[in-house]
Amino acid sequence: MSLYNELLKKVDKENLPSHVAIIMDGNGRWAQKRKLVRVRGHEQGSKVVKRIVETASNLGISVLSLYAFSKENWNRPREEVDALMQLLHHYLLVESRNLIKNGIRLSIIGDLKSLSPKLNELIADVCARSKKNTGTRVVIALSYSGRYEITQAVKEVVRDVQRHRISVDDVDEQMFGQYLFTRGLPDPDLLIRTSAEKRISNFMLWQIAYTELYITKTLWPDFTKEEFLKAIISYQKRERRFGMTGDQLSRRPDSFRGYSLNE
Numbered sequence: 001m002s003l004y005n006e007l008l009k010k011v012d013k014e015n016l017p018s019h020v021a022i023i024m025d026g027n028g029r030w031a032q033k034r035k036l037v038r039v040r041g042h043e044q045g046s047k048v049v050k051r052i053v054e055t056a057s058n059l060g061i062s063v064l065s066l067y068a069f070s071k072e073n074w075n076r077p078r079e080e081v082d083a084l085m086q087l088l089h090h091y092l093l094v095e096s097r098n099l100i101k102n103g104i105r106l107s108i109i110g111d112l113k114s115l116s117p118k119l120n121e122l123i124a125d126v127c128a129r130s131k132k133n134t135g136t137r138v139v140i141a142l143s144y145s146g147r148y149e150i151t152q153a154v155k156e157v158v159r160d161v162q163r164h165r166i167s168v169d170d171v172d173e174q175m176f177g178q179y180l181f182t183r184g185l186p187d188p189d190l191l192i193r194t195s196a197e198k199r200i201s202n203f204m205l206w207q208i209a210y211t212e213l214y215i216t217k218t219l220w221p222d223f224t225k226e227e228f229l230k231a232i233i234s235y236q237k238r239e240r241r242f243g244m245t246g247d248q249l250s251r252r253p254d255s256f257r258g259y260s261l262n263e
């Protein structure tokens, strides 16, 4: 039996993470180790994106979020930024038919106005064409930063108060979440970061409050569908306490998701 099938047998299909988020790190180092230009690492990385999207979709993961380009990444050398934008354009253009055929719904989050009109046009087209799909929702974070997202949300809340659409007292965590780019999506249950860095790098700062972290040494271009399964198996062994005690959990075997202190 293949390693993949062996691991698949260990995955509890009843306890899959609804939302898996990934910080795809290590493309540059992968290329440098091979004396290649950094862009080659991003190219290899985009092939891995294709594989992991397929794996998540086959498993039945509801949401897969991929951190593809941060707002801070604009400060990289011009050639690298251009190559990354071209790669993203190519991925959306070439992969969209496959994604749509496989029932995937695509969303892009981030500061879209900082992207080129051509890329924006393609994003709008692919998102619209996949909108009715009910399979895995693939969220690509592009020109994204968690602080930017929160700041934008705060501005929108203030505007809605000024327009008398809501009052200050209406604002709570649940409502604030509806102002984020990820409105309507569950928070990530599992965040995978490749290349051993122990950082969050401004990704989904609000949403990952109680997310389980899986950090691997593997560089993103070497990340495999087997390791994706290993991350899920690791997640399934954890006890998620959401601030409660282990004792409380064993007395509440039912779902404790969304537990709040006011309950």
Ligand code: FPP
Pocket (backbone or CB within 6 Å): 024, 025, 026, 027, 028, 029, 030, 042, 043, 045, 046, 049, 066, 067, 068, 069, 070, 073, 084, 087, 088, 091, 140, 195, 220
């Ligand atoms: C971080 O590695 C990775 C990025 C900044 C880009 C991620 C992009 C891809 C995986 C390919 C395109 C994406 C899609 C969705 C098709 P790094 O360059 O910071 O690596 P380093 O830390 O080793 O330098």
